[in-house]
Amino acid sequence: xxxxxxxxxxxxxxxxxxxxxxxxxxxxxxxxxxxxxxxxxxxxxxxxxxxxxxxxxxxxxxxxxxxxxxxxxxxxxxxxxxxxxxxxxxxxxxxxxxxxxxxxxxxxxxxxxxxxxxxxxxxxxxxxxxxxxxxxxxxxxxxxxxxxxxxxxxxxxxxxxxxxxxxxxxxxxxxxxxxxxxxxxxxxxxxxxxxxxxxxxxxxxxxxxxxxxxxxxxxxxxxxxxxxxxxxxxxxxxxxxxxxxxxxxxxxxxxxxxxxxxxxxxxxxxxxxxxxxxxxxxxxxxxxxxxxxxxxxxxxxxxxxxxxxxxxxxxxxxxxxxxxxxxxxxxxxxxxxxxxxxxxxxxxxxxxxxxxxxxxxxxxxxxxxxxxxxxxxxxxxxxxxxxxxxxxxxxxxxxxxxxxxxxxxxxxxxxxxxxxxxxxxxxxxxxxxxxxxxxxxxxxxxx
Amino acid sequence: xxxxxxxxxxxxxxxxxxxxxxxxxxxxxxxxxxxxxxxxxxxxxxxxxxxxxxxxxxxxxxxxxxxxxxxxxxxxxxxxxxxxxxxxxxxxxxxxxxxxxxxxxxxxxxxxxxxxxxxxxxxxxxxxxxxxxxxxxxxxxxxxxxxxxxxxxxxxxxxxxxxxxxxxxxxxxxxxxxxxxxxxxxxxxxxxxxxxxxxxxxxxxxxxxxxxxxxxxxxxxxxxxxxxxxxxxxxxxxxxxxxxxxxxxxxxxxxxxxxxxxxxxxxxxxxxxxxxxxxxxxxxxxxxxxxxxxxxxxxxxxxxxxxxxxxxxxxx
Numbered sequence: 001x002x003x004x005x006x007x008x009x010x011x012x013x014x015x016x017x018x019x020x021x022x023x024x025x026x027x028x029x030x031x032x033x034x035x036x037x038x039x040x041x042x043x044x045x046x047x048x049x050x051x052x053x054x055x056x057x058x059x060x061x062x063x064x065x066x067x068x069x070x071x072x073x074x075x076x077x078x079x080x081x082x083x084x085x086x087x088x089x090x091x092x093x094x095x096x097x098x099x100x101x102x103x104x105x106x107x108x109x110x111x112x113x114x115x116x117x118x119x120x121x122x123x124x125x126x127x128x129x130x131x132x133x134x135x136x137x138x139x140x141x142x143x144x145x146x147x148x149x150x151x152x153x154x155x156x157x158x159x160x161x162x163x164x165x166x167x168x169x170x171x172x173x174x175x176x177x178x179x180x181x182x183x184x185x186x187x188x189x190x191x192x193x194x195x196x197x198x199x200x201x202x203x204x205x206x207x208x209x210x211x212x213x214x215x216x217x218x219x220x221x222x223x224x225x226x227x228x229x230x231x232x233x234x235x236x237x238x239x240x241x242x243x244x245x246x247x248x249x250x251x252x253x254x255x256x257x258x259x260x261x262x263x264x265x266x267x268x269x270x271x272x273x274x275x276x277x278x279x280x281x282x283x284x285x286x287x288x289x290x291x292x293x294x295x296x297x298x299x300x301x302x303x304x305x306x307x308x309x310x311x312x313x314x315x316x317x318x319x320x321x322x323x324x325x326x327x328x329x330x331x332x333x334x335x336x337x338x339x340x341x342x343x344x345x346x347x348x349x350x351x352x353x354x355x356x357x358x359x360x361x362x363x364x365x366x367x368x369x370x371x372x373x374x375x376x377x378x379x380x381x382x383x384x385x386x387x388x389x390x391x392x393x394x395x396x397x398x399x400x401x402x403x404x405x406x407x408x409x410x411x412x413x414x415x416x417x418x419x420x421x422x423x424x425x426x427x428x429x430x431x432x433x434x435x436x437x438x439x440x441x442x443x444x445x446x447x
Numbered sequence: 448x449x450x451x452x453x454x455x456x457x458x459x460x461x462x463x464x465x466x467x468x469x470x471x472x473x474x475x476x477x478x479x480x481x482x483x484x485x486x487x488x489x490x491x492x493x494x495x496x497x498x499x500x501x502x503x504x505x506x507x508x509x510x511x512x513x514x515x516x517x518x519x520x521x522x523x524x525x526x527x528x529x530x531x532x533x534x535x536x537x538x539x540x541x542x543x544x545x546x547x548x549x550x551x552x553x554x555x556x557x558x559x560x561x562x563x564x565x566x567x568x569x570x571x572x573x574x575x576x577x578x579x580x581x582x583x584x585x586x587x588x589x590x591x592x593x594x595x596x597x598x599x600x601x602x603x604x605x606x607x608x609x610x611x612x613x614x615x616x617x618x619x620x621x622x623x624x625x626x627x628x629x630x631x632x633x634x635x636x637x638x639x640x641x642x643x644x645x646x647x648x649x650x651x652x653x654x655x656x657x658x659x660x661x662x663x664x665x666x667x668x669x670x671x672x673x674x675x676x677x678x679x680x681x682x683x684x685x686x687x688x689x690x691x692x693x694x695x696x697x698x699x700x701x702x703x704x705x706x707x708x709x710x711x712x713x714x715x716x717x718x719x720x721x722x723x724x725x726x727x728x729x730x731x732x733x734x735x736x737x738x739x740x741x742x743x744x745x746x747x748x749x750x751x752x753x754x755x756x757x758x759x760x761x762x763x
Contacts, residue, residue: 196533
């Protein structure tokens with residue numbers, strides 16, 4: 001029987017293992033290229049340790065044959081994996097120039113003490129892009145020799161139990177459902193109450209959430225928000241609306257909070273502003289400063305009053321200033337409110353600054369021209385500008401039908417505008433109109 | 448076993464009518480109702496959370512002695528893939544169909560159907576149902592779109608108009624419409640059957656027809672304002688405004704329409720129409736049940752003496 005010389009036999013084993021390692025390195029490259037592709041609404045899983053996806057048989061064969069000492073020293077599979085990676089790298093380094101980017105894995109700072117037999121390849125070769133030229137190897141050896149281990153080999157129960165079988169996660173998916181059982185970050189976000197189904201519809205947000213590490217990325221920011229004073233129950237709402245708060249750097253967040261405190265916003269008001277306007281802390285200090293300056297200047301309010309207005313409606317600091325400028329112009333020119341009247345309206349109802357122009361003019365037109373309510377009465381009760389047009393119209397017509405539509409405080413049987421608008425239907429019918437709810441509904445059907 | 452939300456959805460499948468307020472587009476109304484019904488369906492309790500089994504290996508305390516005892520513990524962990532925060536609400540969209548539409552200017556009864564009942568909706572409108580309208584007019588003005596919101600074209604006097612003249616004009620219009628109805632119903636007037644149908648007022652056009660008014664009545668007259676009640680089929684609201692304009696022209700004056708209000712659409716009357724504070728899923732379920740029971744009652748009443756209604760719509 002032909003027996004090949006012993007050194008050739010040993011090298012055969014090495015070559016086949018390196019060949020398998022080569023295919024796996026190429027597999028890694030394919031994975032990284034997948035990660036680099038940006039696609040809308042598609043989540044891509046980052047492989048934290050590429051070794052997970054290499055077939056177990058390969059891994060086993062390598063441990064058993066090439067690094068027998070390693071198995072005895074560290075039964076922990078992850079350590080074994082790292083040493084295997086080291087083994088590949090050190091082997092490559094000892095024989096050829098290595099492209100370090102492809103073969104570096106995780107934290108490998110210990111030098112292996114391997115019992116590997118170094119093989120002197122007579123054919124000179126060099127690594128190209130982390131791969132090895134196969135031709136040189138193939139010419140030197142007979143690859144028909146069967147490899148030492150096959151995938152159908154029986155292994156002991158202990159090995160089977162300690163083997164870490166990775167989850168069969170798809171590399172690309174349209175939903176976070178496939179990853180939520182395995183990912184610690186996603187599980188913790190669900191416990192907070194974050195609506196992942198809404199976030200995964202936004203482009204690239206799903207991939208971003210998967211790539212976050214809970215301990216290093218998410219926890220410091222949650223602690224920061226808690227220290228700020230944001231309630232636990234609001235954290236889920238905050239992240240559902242603004243997931244990018246988890247990628248904003250902590251220095252920036254702290255700087256912005258420090259800026260708001262320097263403008264003499266109290267700690268509670270900062271906390272309430274952040275929980276009601278989720279995007280607030282993503283805006284730069286310069287932008288917030290610009291807006292605060294604009295409101296103070298345009299409205300002509302004192303610093304304290306501006307602070308109150310912004311604390312009540314924090315999204316004034318988030319949105320665009322053009323809509324606010326247009327609304328102010330409408331109030332001054334079209335509706336004819338004076339400077340001090342406008343100041344009073346804005347301090348009572350800041351929402352007027354961000355209201356829909358068309359609806360605002362429609363309501364004002366009806367109140368002023370049809371109901372004949374003068375400016376000073378509107379300024380006294382600015383909440384009518386915030387109400388629904390249909391509600392005001394129905395209630396006014398009902399009162400007119402009952403001959404009770406009298407809004408002048410000087411005359412008897414005066415109906416307060418505040419009560420007209422803010423009471424619920426039942427209370428309005430009994431107190432203001434002295435009629436039943438059924439009558440009101442019957443009247444609504446005659447409009 | 449169906450989930451709670453699916454059961455609620457099946458209860459919502461039916462026809463019901465709402466009162467559309469003036470100045471609102473019908474599509475906005477339909478979207479509001481769809482949102483409210485979805486809120487009601489998704490508020491139903493979700494199914495019980497599913498669990499999955501994960502095997503955890505016990506740490507083998509003695510390795511060197513080579514003990515072969517393998518102990519695996521089974522732990523039941525929640526399957527987060529089916530958590531409502533991950534999968535979202537159970538219903539994201541339901542099909543709410545609209546019957547005969549009302550334009551922005553008009554108000555009144557608007558018939559809506561949910562889910563499978565949209566097929567019944569098409570059947571309802573293929574069988575020629577009549578509708579009742581209340582039209583409010585004002586004499587002395589003419590505008591470009593026949594309503595008081597349009598651009599003014601002409602102003603005229605109306606002192607010469609009396610109730611008597613107005614009623615005569617309306618009678619003339621009703622007569623011409625009746626003739627049109629006879630023509631389009633394609634019945635031979637010399638037969639006994641046709642005569643009986645005409646007497647009962649159950650003649651209907653056969654196939655497509657232009658708008659026909661089967662009834663026209665003056666409700667209220669106080670110059671310059673007057674109110675008409677119209678029963679018609681195949682109409683549009685713009686056509687009705689034009690009718691008012693033509694009434695004005697016939698009286699040697701002009702008239703505009705100040706309001707169009709639909710009081711009946713086929714078997715749906717204004718009495719059971721839901722106003723906008725009742726556009727919720729509980730009220731809609733009640734309205735559907737009430738309509739179904741009234742249909743059953745009227746069917747029982749009609750089939751008892753053994754008569755065949757024929758022209759009236761037969762839906763449940």
